[in-house]
Amino acid sequence: MLMEKVAEILAEASAEVVEPRFRALAAGEVMEKAPGEVVTIADREAEVIITRRLRELLPVPVVGEEAVAADPALALALHSEPACWLVDPVDGTSNFIAGRPDFAVMASLVRAGQTVAAWIWQPVTGTAYAAELGSGAWRDGRRLLRTPADDAPEKWRGSLKSRFLDPAEHHRLQTNARAFGHLTEGLRSAGMEYPQIADGDQEFIFYWRTLPWDHAPGSLLITESGGVSARLDGSAYRPDPPGCEDGLLVACDPETWERTRDILAGRLHQ
Numbered sequence: 400m401l402m403e404k405v406a407e408i409l410a411e412a413s414a415e416v417v418e419p420r421f422r423a424l425a426a427g428e429v430m431e432k433a434p435g436e437v438v439t440i441a442d443r444e445a446e447v448i449i450t451r452r453l454r455e456l457l458p459v460p461v462v463g464e465e466a467v468a469a470d471p472a473l474a475l476a477l478h479s480e481p482a483c484w485l486v487d488p489v490d491g492t493s494n495f496i497a498g499r500p501d502f503a504v505m506a507s508l509v510r511a512g513q514t515v516a517a518w519i520w521q522p523v524t525g526t527a528y529a530a531e532l533g534s535g536a537w538r539d540g541r542r543l544l545r546t547p548a549d550d551a552p553e554k555w556r557g558s559l560k561s562r563f564l565d566p567a568e569h570h571r572l573q574t575n576a577r578a579f580g581h582l583t584e585g586l587r588s589a590g591m592e593y594p595q596i597a598d599g600d601q602e603f604i605f606y607w608r609t610l611p612w613d614h615a616p617g618s619l620l621i622t623e624s625g626g627v628s629a630r631l632d633g634s635a636y637r638p639d640p641p642g643c644e645d646g647l648l649v650a651c652d653p654e655t656w657e658r659t660r661d662i663l664a665g666r667l668h669q
Contacts, residue, residue: 593617
């Protein structure tokens with residue numbers, strides 16, 4: 400019941416305040432919330448609706464991206480509270496503003512610091528992804544099980560999201576990544592990128608910056624479909640408040656994760 404109800408909440412909030420403004424934002428409906436970061440009225444209104452309805456469903460703290468922008472201390476609930484919701488009302492805001500279709504509406508449920516349920520709604524295509532810890536991952540109600548990657552890294556498709564790294568480390572990663580077959584810069588929306596791995600369209604993604612509302616939903620989707628989402632030391636991803644930890648490698652299966660990490664680190668297989 401919970402899984403279906405949250406999916407409904409995201410789709411309904413999207414239909415009410417996000418989708419009507421896609422390619423129709425009025426003057427004054429795009430604001431700067433921090434240097435270099437923008438937000439729209441759709442982000443803010445959707446978060447208010449989703450927050451209220453999630454708390455009606457389960458009355459625990461809601462860590463929303465826009466609420467945390469106003470009060471960063473709210474994110475501490477991820478460590479201090481037994482349970483909390485995570486909400487990203489419009490993931491891929493820059494795409495939304497530019498009229499590009501790559502944006503999503505996302506939520507997750509975190510218990511004892513671990514993501515236990517996750518939802519991704521892609522409004523333009525009307526595609527719904529969901530995952531529940533220990534129970535599986537689904538796209539539009541159909542179970543997702545990702546097949547392992549081809550054995551040859553030169554055939555793998557991946558993305559490096561490393562622009563927040565220092566220039567020297569960024570260059571090193573880019574150089575080592577030439578071993579892979581096809582690299583992209585990603586879609587500027589975690590809610591669009593993680594499903595690419597679950598759906599079989601890509602083998603790996605490396606992220607440096609890992610804001611919890613961006614990565615909790617997709618990480619659970621990947622692990623429940625047979626893949627790996629882990630820090631570079633091999634520890635499983637757990638949603639932390641912003642600034643706690645960065646660096647995350649996501650891959651379609653455990654062997655691909657290990658080999659991708661080795662290649663990016665410059666370690667060669669004999």
